Amino acid sequence: MLLGGLIDKAGLAFRLGGMRRRERWSRSQIEAWQARTLERLRRHALSHSPFYARFHSGLADAPLAELPVLTKAQLMEHFDDLVTDRTIRLRDVEAFATQMGPLDLFRERYQVVTTSGTTGRRAFMLFAPDEWRWVMASLPRIMHWHGIDTSAPNAMITTHVPWHMSARCASEAGRLGLGAGRASLDCAAGTEALVASLNDLEPVTLSGYPSMLALLAENRRNGQLRIAPRHIFCTSECLTPDMANSIATAFGVTPANIYALSEAGAIASTCTAGDSLHVADDMCILESVDENNRPVPPGTTGEKTLLTVLFNRTMPLIRYEITDRIAVAAEPCSCGRQTTLLARVDGRSGDMLRLPGSEGCTIAIAPAQISAFLRGLRISGWQLTAGQERLQLAVVTVDQSCDADLIASRLARGLADLGAVVPSISVEPVVELERGLSGKVTIMRAVNGEKIH
Ligand SMILES: [Zn+2]
Numbered sequence: 001m002l003l004g005g006l007i008d009k010a011g012l013a014f015r016l017g018g019m020r021r022r023e024r025w026s027r028s029q030i031e032a033w034q035a036r037t038l039e040r041l042r043r044h045a046l047s048h049s050p051f052y053a054r055f056h057s058g059l060a061d062a063p064l065a066e067l068p069v070l071t072k073a074q075l076m077e078h079f080d081d082l083v084t085d086r087t088i089r090l091r092d093v094e095a096f097a098t099q100m101g102p103l104d105l106f107r108e109r110y111q112v113v114t115t116s117g118t119t120g121r122r123a124f125m126l127f128a129p130d131e132w133r134w135v136m137a138s139l140p141r142i143m144h145w146h147g148i149d150t151s152a153p154n155a156m157i158t159t160h161v162p163w164h165m166s167a168r169c170a171s172e173a174g175r176l177g178l179g180a181g182r183a184s185l186d187c188a189a190g191t192e193a194l195v196a197s198l199n200d201l202e203p204v205t206l207s208g209y210p211s212m213l214a215l216l217a218e219n220r221r222n223g224q225l226r227i228a229p230r231h232i233f234c235t236s237e238c239l240t241p242d243m244a245n246s247i248a249t250a251f252g253v254t255p256a257n258i259y260a261l262s263e264a265g266a267i268a269s270t271c272t273a274g275d276s277l278h279v280a281d282d283m284c285i286l287e288s289v290d291e292n293n294r295p296v297p298p299g300t301t302g303e304k305t306l307l308t309v310l311f312n313r314t315m316p317l318i319r320y321e322i323t324d325r326i327a328v329a330a331e332p333c334s335c336g337r338q339t340t341l342l343a344r345v346d347g348r349s350g351d352m353l354r355l356p357g358s359e360g361c362t363i364a365i366a367p368a369q370i371s372a373f374l375r376g377l378r379i380s381g382w383q384l385t386a387g388q389e390r391l392q393l394a395v396v397t398v399d400q401s402c403d404a405d406l407i408a409s410r411l412a413r414g415l416a417d418l419g420a421v422v423p424s425i426s427v428e429p430v431v432e433l434e435r436g437l438s439g440k441v442t443i444m445r446a447v448n449g450e451k452i453h
Helices: 009-022 027-048 050-055 072-077 090-099 129-145 165-176 191-201 210-221 241-251 367-373 404-417
Strands: 111-114 124-127 154-158 182-186 205-208 231-234 256-261 265-270 277-279 284-289 304-309 320-322 325-328 341-346 353-356 362-365 379-386 390-397 424-429 444-446
Touching: 009 027, 009 129, 027 050, 072 320, 090 111, 090 124, 111 165, 124 129, 129 165, 129 256, 129 265, 154 165, 154 191, 154 210, 165 182, 165 256, 182 191, 191 210, 205 210, 210 231, 210 241, 210 362, 231 241, 256 341, 265 284, 284 325, 304 325, 367 379, 367 404, 390 404, 404 424
Parallel strands: 154 182, 154 205, 205 231, 231 256, 379 444, 390 424
Antiparallel strands: 111 124, 256 265, 265 277, 277 341, 284 304, 304 320, 325 341, 353 362, 379 390
16 A cells, blocks of 8 residues: 555656657657647546536637646645646645655645746645656656766755655655665755855766855855866756856756646657757647737747646646746757757846845745745745845735744744845734735745846
C-alpha cells in the first residue's frame, strides 16, 4: 500500500529513454505525437471530469485553438469537478498541504505541488506516479543536452518549502539516490552560509534562481566564493541579460536557461548552441497569445501563455492561462533539434525585490525566497509593496488570524540573512489581494504601483 505511489529508478530510466528517442524525431513525427496524445487527454477529460464535460461541451472535435481558456480562478473554483479521480476533494488536499513533509504523498499516491501564489489563492497541482515520472525525468533530460554527468558534484540552490516543485524534486531525487554528488542548499540560508557550503562542496554543476546566482557571482568576484563550476543552470525566474552577463563574467561559464513550471516540471531549456529555448514538445503545448487569447506571430512576445500539459490525466490542464510571456523563435536552432523553439521567456523579471546590501551592493530577492521566510505562518497569499524606506506586506491568512509582529520579524530576519539593509516593515492583514487592470496580482511592486525592475 505504502509503495503504491512511489516511483523507482527503472521507471524513471524508461521514461527518460522515451524522451531521448523523441528528440531525434522530425517535426512531423513530433506533431503527430502531440495530436495523438492531446486527443487521448481530451477524451479522458471529457469522460472523467464533470467540469470538462461542461466546459468543452459540444467541442469534442474542435481544434485546440477553439477551446476556452482555463484560468487559475476557474481551476480552483471547480477543483473537485475538474480532477479525474472523483474521490479527491480540494479541502483534503489543502489540509494535507499544510502539514506535508518532503516525501509525503497525498493518499500515499499523489505528489502535491503548489504555486508560489501570484494570485490571492494558491493553486494545487496533483501528479499520479506515472505523471510524476515525467516531471522527474524532465531535468535529467536537459542535463543530458549539456553533456552533464549527473553523478558529479552538483549543487542546487532552491527553496526547502516542502510544497514547492523544486524542493519536491530534490527530495525525490535524494530518495532515489540519483546523482551521488547532489546537494540541495536552502536559498533562505544566509549568503555567508551558502558560500561556505559551496566552497566545501566544490560543485561541478551549479543551479538555482538567477537572482541567487547573480548574488553569488559578486561573492565569486570578491574572492569569498572559490568554486569553479563547469556548468551553471538558471531556473524558476527570468534570466535577464544583466544577470547572465554578471554570472558569465564571474564564473567564466555561460549560464544555461531552464524554463520550469509547477504545473509541468522543466519544459524548456537552452542547448549548447544558442540562447533560444527548446520546448519539451512531448510534455506540453505552449501557445503565445495576446490579451484576447489570439495567437501572436513568431518573434513577437505575447501577453500571456496558454499551457496544455500532455501527460497529466489526474488534473487535465488544457489551455491553462499562465502569466509568463514567451516569444516563439522565428529561426530554427543550429543544433538541429526539431522542437518548438522559444526566443524569449519574460514576465518574471518584474517580480524581484531589490534592496541595498550591507556591503554596498544591491541584493535581489525572489518571490520564492520571501515565501520561504514566511513558511509555517499560515499565509495563503501575500503582496509586497516597496517604498523608499518602507516595505508594506499585505497578507491573506488561512484562518483570518494574523500575528503581524511575528510575520514582520520573520521577513526582516530573512532579508538580513541575505545581506540586505532591512527597511521598516509593516504588515497588514487583508481579505483579498489588490488586483491590477488585467485582474492579475503583482506580488512585488514599487510604491507607485509599478512592478519592481
Ligand atoms: Zn539547439
